[in-house]
Amino acid sequence: MLRLLALLACASDEEIETVDAVASDLYMLEDRGDQSPEAIARSLELLPSRDYADFVDLGTAYLWMGSYLPAAEAYEMAAREASTREEVVGALYNKTAALAYGQRLDLACDTAGSLTRLAPDSPDAAWLRFSLYRYNDDPLGALVAQDHLIQVDPEAAGDQVMDPVTAAVVLGSIAIIAGTYAYVRTVKLVPPSDRAEVVIPMFNAYTGLVETSVEATPVLPDLGRQLAVP
Amino acid sequence: MIWLLACATEEPIPTSADEGLLVTDLQSYEALTEAVPTLRDGAHGLIKLLAEHEVRGSHDDEAVSGSYVTKGTASLVVHGGDWYAVTARHVVLPNAKTEVLTLPSEEEGEFDEVFFDRVDGLGTEVAIGSLGVHATSFTFSQTADVAVLAIAEGDRNAVLAAMEPFANKPLRLAGGEPTAGAEVEAWGFPARTHPQVERVAISSVREGFFIVNRPLDPGFSGGPVLLSSGKAVGGIITRSDVDAGQSTVLVWPSLPLESAVHIESPGEGEFLGLAVTLR
Numbered sequence: 001m002l003r004l005l006a007l008l009a010c011a012s013d014e015e016i017e018t019v020d021a022v023a024s025d026l027y028m029l030e031d032r033g034d035q036s037p038e039a040i041a042r043s044l045e046l047l048p049s050r051d052y053a054d055f056v057d058l059g060t061a062y063l064w065m066g067s068y069l070p071a072a073e074a075y076e077m078a079a080r081e082a083s084t085r086e087e088v089v090g091a092l093y094n095k096t097a098a099l100a101y102g103q104r105l106d107l108a109c110d111t112a113g114s115l116t117r118l119a120p121d122s123p124d125a126a127w128l129r130f131s132l133y134r135y136n137d138d139p140l141g142a143l144v145a146q147d148h149l150i151q152v153d154p155e156a157a158g159d160q161v162m163d164p165v166t167a168a169v170v171l172g173s174i175a176i177i178a179g180t181y182a183y184v185r186t187v188k189l190v191p192p193s194d195r196a197e198v199v200i201p202m203f204n205a206y207t208g209l210v211e212t213s214v215e216a217t218p219v220l221p222d223l224g225r226q227l228a229v230p
Numbered sequence: 231m232i233w234l235l236a237c238a239t240e241e242p243i244p245t246s247a248d249e250g251l252l253v254t255d256l257q258s259y260e261a262l263t264e265a266v267p268t269l270r271d272g273a274h275g276l277i278k279l280l281a282e283h284e285v286r287g288s289h290d291d292e293a294v295s296g297s298y299v300t301k302g303t304a305s306l307v308v309h310g311g312d313w314y315a316v317t318a319r320h321v322v323l324p325n326a327k328t329e330v331l332t333l334p335s336e337e338e339g340e341f342d343e344v345f346f347d348r349v350d351g352l353g354t355e356v357a358i359g360s361l362g363v364h365a366t367s368f369t370f371s372q373t374a375d376v377a378v379l380a381i382a383e384g385d386r387n388a389v390l391a392a393m394e395p396f397a398n399k400p401l402r403l404a405g406g407e408p409t410a411g412a413e414v415e416a417w418g419f420p421a422r423t424h425p426q427v428e429r430v431a432i433s434s435v436r437e438g439f440f441i442v443n444r445p446l447d448p449g450f451s452g453g454p455v456l457l458s459s460g461k462a463v464g465g466i467i468t469r470s471d472v473d474a475g476q477s478t479v480l481v482w483p484s485l486p487l488e489s490a491v492h493i494e495s496p497g498e499g500e501f502l503g504l505a506v507t508l509r
Contacts, residue, residue: 038243062244065243066243067243067244067245069245069246069247069252070244070245070246070247072247072251072252073247073248073251073252076251076252076254077251079258079259080258080259080260082259082260082261083261084261085261085262087261088259088261088262092254095254099252104252107252107253107254110253110254111254113361113362114254114255114256116361117256117361117387117388117391118256118262120361120388120391139282139299140280140281140282140299140355140357141357141362143280143299143301144280144357144360144361144362145360145362147278147280147360147423148360148361148392150423151360151392151423151424
């Protein structure tokens, strides 16, 4: 539950005051104190034993640092330490996106395939898989992923999926762009310089995937909010 | 994992990772304890197939190749506890007699033609259902338009998630002689995702196949025809003739698999003297 509070800390100003501001701004699952991502990463690297939250936070610290493949590795370790199916799903979602940022699209597509098998009803997972196959120039994979996407998100049917430009999904020079609901939806090859654009949409989806059993009104963070870039 | 040992505050930012940990294998996660689903013998539902076909050959003594994606339909059939996707052969295997392929050009709205004087080899990647399951093996008839794709135990949940069930209980495979005039149901995936059901009538019955009185749209290929009782699968849709206004259905129990080709997937084999690669 502590993790949920931390993740939902952005829901309102009142809640933000109840948890550590730095930890919530960095989207850590646990309170890591008033530290930079580099310091958090180093402290987690030195821990004699680490649990699921430690590995997720290590991966997230690496995301803030722009170290995408080490982030993917940390998320893989998180998945191995996970105690529930939902935790595995959340870790693999982040691993998929980290691999995409790290230019490993084949591995990202494979991981997205595993992710959708574990969470076949998740629109977030379906969108991510479709976007990856589309940009990996894999026509068969993109068509298969498109079928799945339309099954879980019928509003994606039609030209909106066939042509992402018309789906209000911006194709820019950044790697992951928040769509209408600030979820990770589109992947391109060059990561953004503002790490907030990496972490925030990723963790919006992560929260939804991991905490599906929690009844809470999802409040999405304001994308216009300026976070300090480490 | 070397970067995990870094401890100095001025250590460089890690950029590399253990390649083995970048690969995702669902067997690695202890939190996942899924039972292998089982079903009774019979036909259970409809599955969409997408296949990327490659044709390799020559034209004017130069090597040429082309690839394209097709869609079709399969029935999930359980036999002896094992799971199979049964479909038309042409859905999972490109035409070995190809003379020309018309493919989308890099220029939007334009098309290129690839000519073949001779076809030397065929390649196909088949995705079973929208979660992209790959078959563990392909078995297809040399003479009839039918193919059987084996499904691994570990892929059963992914197939079930993408399947459109026929009924609450498995259907029998055949179970009555098709007769001219009888109404039957053709099931298939002509649309992008959700299946369609066309009510058609049998207009003619021949040895091993029968004709229904309507041309079925592309995507019905490989789909089943259910006898009007809704309790049995009568055959597999193989051909549609728009000009003639009719379609051809292979009668299920007469599928001549005795001379079948069996290829482990991913693997290579031979079909009509051609090299075939399947995955």
